[in-house]
Amino acid sequence: xxxxxxxxxxxxxxxxxxxxxxxxxxxxxxxxxxxxxxxxxxxxxxxxxxxxxxxxxxxxxxxxxxxxxxxxxxxxxxxxxxxxxxxxxxxxxxxxxxxxxxxxxxxxxxxxxxxxxxxxxxxxxxxxxxxxxxxxxxxxxxxxxxxxxxxxxxxxxxxxxxxxxxxxxxxxxxxxxxxxxxxxxxxxxxxxxxxxxxxxxxxxxxxxxxxxxxxxxxxxxxxxxxxxxxxxxxxxxxxxxxxxxxxxxxxxxxxxxxxxxxxxxxxxxxxxxxxxxxxxxxxxxxxxxxxxxxxxxxxxxxxxxxxxxxxxxxxxxxxxxxxxxxxxxxxxxxxxxxxxxxxxxxxxxxxxxxxxxxxxxxxxxxxxxxxxxxxxxxxxxxxxxxxxxxxxxxxxxxxxxxxxxxxxxxxxxxxxxxxxxxxxxxxxxxxxxxxxxx
Amino acid sequence: xxxxxxxxxxxxxxxxxxxxxxxxxxxxxxxxxxxxxxxxxxxxxxxxxxxxxxxxxxxxxxxxxxxxxxxxxxxxxxxxxxxxxxxxxxxxxxxxxxxxxxxxxxxxxxxxxxxxxxxxxxxxxxxxxxxxxxxxxxxxxxxxxxxxxxxxxxxxxxxxxxxxxxxxxxxxxxxxxxxxxxxxxxxxxxxxxxxxxxxxxxxxxxxxxxxxxxxxxxxxxxxxxxxxxxxxxxxxxxxxxxxxxxxxxxxxxxxxxxxxxxxxxxxxxxxxxxxxxxxxxxxxxxxxxxxxxxxxxxxxxxxxxxxxxxxxxxxxxxxxxxxxxxxxxxxxxxxxxxxxxxxxxxxxxxxxxxxxxxxxxxxxxxxxxxxxxxxxxxxxxxxxxxxxxxxxxxxxxxxxxxxxxxxxxxxxxxxxxxxxxxxxxxxxxxxxxxxxxx
Numbered sequence: 001x002x003x004x005x006x007x008x009x010x011x012x013x014x015x016x017x018x019x020x021x022x023x024x025x026x027x028x029x030x031x032x033x034x035x036x037x038x039x040x041x042x043x044x045x046x047x048x049x050x051x052x053x054x055x056x057x058x059x060x061x062x063x064x065x066x067x068x069x070x071x072x073x074x075x076x077x078x079x080x081x082x083x084x085x086x087x088x089x090x091x092x093x094x095x096x097x098x099x100x101x102x103x104x105x106x107x108x109x110x111x112x113x114x115x116x117x118x119x120x121x122x123x124x125x126x127x128x129x130x131x132x133x134x135x136x137x138x139x140x141x142x143x144x145x146x147x148x149x150x151x152x153x154x155x156x157x158x159x160x161x162x163x164x165x166x167x168x169x170x171x172x173x174x175x176x177x178x179x180x181x182x183x184x185x186x187x188x189x190x191x192x193x194x195x196x197x198x199x200x201x202x203x204x205x206x207x208x209x210x211x212x213x214x215x216x217x218x219x220x221x222x223x224x225x226x227x228x229x230x231x232x233x234x235x236x237x238x239x240x241x242x243x244x245x246x247x248x249x250x251x252x253x254x255x256x257x258x259x260x261x262x263x264x265x266x267x268x269x270x271x272x273x274x275x276x277x278x279x280x281x282x283x284x285x286x287x288x289x290x291x292x293x294x295x296x297x298x299x300x301x302x303x304x305x306x307x308x309x310x311x312x313x314x315x316x317x318x319x320x321x322x323x324x325x326x327x328x329x330x331x332x333x334x335x336x337x338x339x340x341x342x343x344x345x346x347x348x349x350x351x352x353x354x355x356x357x358x359x360x361x362x363x364x365x366x367x368x369x370x371x372x373x374x375x376x377x378x379x380x381x382x383x384x385x386x387x388x389x390x391x392x393x394x395x396x397x398x399x400x401x402x403x404x405x406x407x408x409x410x411x412x413x414x415x416x417x418x419x420x421x422x423x424x425x426x427x428x429x430x431x432x433x434x435x436x437x438x
Numbered sequence: 439x440x441x442x443x444x445x446x447x448x449x450x451x452x453x454x455x456x457x458x459x460x461x462x463x464x465x466x467x468x469x470x471x472x473x474x475x476x477x478x479x480x481x482x483x484x485x486x487x488x489x490x491x492x493x494x495x496x497x498x499x500x501x502x503x504x505x506x507x508x509x510x511x512x513x514x515x516x517x518x519x520x521x522x523x524x525x526x527x528x529x530x531x532x533x534x535x536x537x538x539x540x541x542x543x544x545x546x547x548x549x550x551x552x553x554x555x556x557x558x559x560x561x562x563x564x565x566x567x568x569x570x571x572x573x574x575x576x577x578x579x580x581x582x583x584x585x586x587x588x589x590x591x592x593x594x595x596x597x598x599x600x601x602x603x604x605x606x607x608x609x610x611x612x613x614x615x616x617x618x619x620x621x622x623x624x625x626x627x628x629x630x631x632x633x634x635x636x637x638x639x640x641x642x643x644x645x646x647x648x649x650x651x652x653x654x655x656x657x658x659x660x661x662x663x664x665x666x667x668x669x670x671x672x673x674x675x676x677x678x679x680x681x682x683x684x685x686x687x688x689x690x691x692x693x694x695x696x697x698x699x700x701x702x703x704x705x706x707x708x709x710x711x712x713x714x715x716x717x718x719x720x721x722x723x724x725x726x727x728x729x730x731x732x733x734x735x736x737x738x739x740x741x742x743x744x745x746x747x748x749x750x751x752x753x754x755x756x757x758x759x760x761x762x763x764x765x766x767x768x769x770x771x772x773x774x775x776x777x778x779x780x781x782x783x784x785x786x787x788x789x790x791x792x793x794x795x796x797x798x799x800x801x802x803x804x805x806x807x808x809x810x811x812x813x814x815x816x817x818x819x820x821x822x823x824x825x826x827x828x829x830x831x832x833x834x835x836x837x838x839x840x841x842x843x844x845x846x847x848x849x850x851x852x853x854x855x856x857x858x859x860x861x862x863x864x865x866x867x868x869x870x871x872x873x874x875x876x
Contacts, residue, residue, distance in 0.1 A: 017729075021587050021729045024589075024728075025587060025588065025589050025728070025729070028589055028654075029586065029587060031654060032586045032654075033586070100765075113770070113771075117770040117771065117775070118775070120770070121766060121770075121775060124763065124765050124766070125765060126765050127770060130584070135730075136727075136729070136730035136731065136733065137730075137733055138579075138580050138583070138584025138585065138733075141576075141579060141580070141583060141584045142576050142579070142580065142584070143772060144768055144769075144772040145576070145579060145751060145754070145755060145768060146568070146576025146579045146580070146748075146751050147576065147747065147751065148467065148470045148471070148750070148751050148754040148755075148772070149459050149463060149467060149746065149747045149748075149749075149750030149751050149753075149754065150463065150747055151462075151463050151466055156872065156874055211783075212771045212772075212778075213771055213772040214772070215779075215781065216466075216469060216470075216771065216772065216773035216777060216778050216779055217778060217779055217780070217781055217783070218771075218778050218780075219771070220783050223783035224783070225785075225786040225789075231867065232869065233796075233867065235796070235826075235836065236794070236796055236867060236869060239794075239796065239824075239826070239836075239838045240794060240869075242824075243794075243822070243824075243838075243840065245794075245871070247869060250872070252872065256784065256789070256790070258782070258784055258788055259781050259782040259783060259784040259788075260781055260782070260783050260784065261783075261784050261789050262783050263786060263789060265869075265870055266869050266870070267869065267870050267871065267872050268794050268869055268870070268871040268872075269871070269872055269873075269874055270873065270874070273874055274712060274715060274716070274736060275874065277712060277715060278712070286874060289574075289747060290462075290463070290743075291455075291459045291463070291574070291743040291744065291746055291747040291750075292573075292574035292575075292737060292738060292743070292744045292747035292748075293574065293737065293738045293743070293744055294737065294738075295574065295575055295576075295735070295736060295737030295738075296734070296735075296736040296737065297733070297734075297735055297736075298712060298733060298734040298735075298736070299730060299731065299732065299733030299734065300730060300731045300732075300733075305728075305729040305730070305731070306729065306730045306731055308587065308729055309585065309587045309588055309727060309729040309730035310584075310587075310730075311587075312586070312587030312729075313583060313584050313585065313586050313587050315587075316583070316586040316587065317583060317586075321764045321765060321767070325562065326759045326764045326767070327538075327562050327563060327564050327759060328559060328562070329759070329764070329767075330582055330583060331582075332551070332555040332558070332559075332565060333551075333555065333582075333650045333651055333654065333656075333657070334581060334582040334586070334650075334651040334652070334654065335654035337555070337556070337559060339654060340650075340654050340655060340656055341653075341654055341655055342655070342656075343653065343655055343697050343698055344696070344697040344698070345649075345655070345658050345661035345662070345697060345698050345699075345700050346694065346696055346697040346698065346699050347663075348663040348701060350696055350697075351663075351694070351699050351701060352694070356674070356677075356678060356681075356683075356706050358671075358673070358674055358677065384681070386677075386680075386681075388673075388677070398673070398677075400677045400681075402681065429669065429671065429674060431670065431674060431678075431685060431703075431704050431705065431706055432703055432704070432705050432706070433683070433705065433706040433707070434594065434688070434690065434705050434706075434707055435707075435708065436594055436707055436708070436711055436713065436724060
């Protein structure tokens with residue numbers, strides 16, 4: 001089957017990331033989508049070719065975005081220019097030309113979404129905008145499909161990474177807003193003009209979208225209450241902490257008796273809540289549905305590759321719809337049935353992990369040395385070892401060890417040898433350890 | 439348009455929850471799906487009619503499940519019986535009869551999924567199983583669609599609520615496994631025969647499914663390494679805490695050089711990780727994709743209504759596919775365009791929240807009383823008030839107050855009056871507060 005031909009508008013951060021993901025994961029994406037994706041054409045005013053991995057795959061790159069949306073060969077337009085105009089005109093032209101659209105443009109959707117969606121319905125094309133809210137977190141899919149059984153009661157989201165980074169630093173370092181903002185700008189987490197982020201406009205765009213998805217109301221960005229974080233003082237962060245709270249910049253959409261609340265503002269939340277512990281540039285959205293209860297979705301809310309992850313997910317949705325019959329749109333096991341692999345599932349003996357070990361040993365000299373030498377002979381290195389004092393009247397102590405990553409088979413041998421020592425009592429308790437670091 | 443006719447197999451916990459959700463949220467579900475859903479028929483061997491809200495809506499209830507899957511009128515079969523047999527035969531018969539299937543049966547999918555999916559593809563029907571993993575969390579949709587751009591590196595999930603409840607209680611109360619298990623059984627969180635939960639078999643069923651979705655391998659339950667939590671001692675939980683770790687029962691699927699790891703076992707993880715703080719019966723799945731980085735999905739992993747949320751989400755997927763053309767399968771704003779409402783977005787003055795207030799006041803008698811009396815006159819109640827000592831050389835103290843929920847308009851008036859006091863310096867800092875409780 002012919003690959004689906006896409007046209008990219010914009011080769012900035014997200015555009016570059018999208019090219020990289022489509023290139024690097026081309027085969028795996030095709031195994032899922034059931035069809036190849038061809039980057040037939042791109043348009044960008046200015047971009048840095050040295051920073052985009054995979055750029056050479058694009059067949060034709062120019063600077064005229066309208067030429068792309070008017071190119072009869074292009075089936076899907078990926079709008080990654082941002083802003084209201086000419087993004088709006090480009091998207092509407094693409095739709096009028098019968099092309100499907102994927103966009104990461106939250107401002108465009110929040111302000112012109114009603115018009116764009118009406119045009120798309122009329123023309124029978126798809127418009128995907130998963131990347132417009134919370135970057136790589138598939139929150140629109142969760143809300144629109146995954147929670148479709150629920151009466152949504154409220155949503156509360158950390159949906160601007162810059163603001164969350166600033167508030168996190170203010171708390172961790174006890175520093176003032178202005179100092180942290182300057183640092184965030186130096187690190188590239190905040191724009192030279194940070195207004196959209198720190199005054200909550202970016203978050204309000206995203207919340208407007210979430211509110212409509214949750215409550216079935218048209219997009220009404222102009223009615224979203226928006227207050228930024230520039231008025232939060234270092235002392236407020238500290239006083240809140242004293243009282244058991246964290247300050248987060250939240251977007252809140254809530255159904256209340258008189259209507260819908262749509263509001264973005266700094267918010268004290270109890271420090272025990274999971275969302276209170278979402279730090280740095282990460283995003284998280286907490287949704288309360290009447291059936292499912294609270295669910296939370298966490299991940300990177302910005303950045304080239306995370307945002308591209310959402311753009312390409314929408315693209316896979318489009319490609320699947322164009323490719324298979326509706327009943328087989330999403331393959332049961334994510335990959336097309338003829339694309340499953342026979343990669344072996346490893347026996348546990350071949351798996352490498354770190355370990356916590358606990359054992360009872362006689363409280364006498366040389367015990368620790370004999371255990372350590374068994375581990376050493378098996379090529380196993382100890383990260384930490386602690387002796388826990390014996391309880392009164394007991395002759396055995398507990399030894400607790402943390403062991404660096406090693407293949408399970410080798411650890412099994414070491415444990416057998418340790419258990420055979422006559423200074424060791426009973427079995428060795430072994431619990432595996434994982435860092436789970438990003 | 440005629441409603442879609444469904445047949446329910448099983449009216450136990452999840453079956454009852456599904457009836458309740460379909461009844462209670464019928465109108466909202468129809469606004470999303472574009473078509474009504476009719477509970478035409480159900481089969482159950484035994485059930486408690488007094489415990490199922492909405493049961494009277496079902497047109498026909500019998501005890502012969504095969505009669506349901508052979509009923510020509512039924513378009514979608516919802517299998518909520520559980521276990522391998524006769525669930526397998528019922529599902530295969532439903533498919534052979536050209537019916538779509540939705541199931542919450544993790545054991546069935548983990549063990550017979552390859553056969554069931556092949557039959558469904560051949561017959562061109564859908565099989566949804568979102569409810570089979572992590573209850574109400576739309577994790578299958580996230581992995582299969584939302585993260586389709588990614589090369590998945592690993593997944594680590596707390597995917598058995600009973601096990602997580604036991605480990606959480608062991609840590610919080612310092613109690614032993616056996617004592618907590620008995621308590622969990624008394625509370626109804628653990629079955630009389632807890633083997634499936636505490637020995638990790640239930641988690642292994644779910645992990646088998648997640649591993650296939652992540653890595654594109656056939657379902658291979660028999661190759662999943664499974665170790666339960668019965669060997670974790672209270673002292674291990676305590677020693678791990680001393681070292682900065684929590685013990686969680688994780689299902690881990692990882693791509694490593696030699697193949698795929700599929701393993702369920704107790705695991706030490708650093709206490710700062712978000713997933714280490716998922717407590718009680720809640721579930722969470724952490725997924726590492728090469729583009730998106732780590733994302734986490736959190737929510738209730740079991741229970742009547744949360745599991746029904748996932749069952750009905752799958753049903754909405756089916757109904758949408760049966761109802762609209764593929765390009766309009768999912769409405770842009772979640773609800774069908776002619777089903778959007780004009781529910782007003784409230785002005786901020788009408789929104790009710792709690793507040794944190796901070797102000798500078800002269801350090802003299804009567805100041806706190808005058809502020810408190812203004813708040814009292816506006817009908818605003820104070821939850822806490824703290825005076826922070828003035829910095830050296832300063833004549834003003836900080837007053838910090840927590841205010842119970844009140845309408846913003848009234849708070850605005852109170853703040854104006856407080857700011858007008860000549861004992862108060864400058865503006866009042868006001869930060870809203872939300873409990874975000876489930």
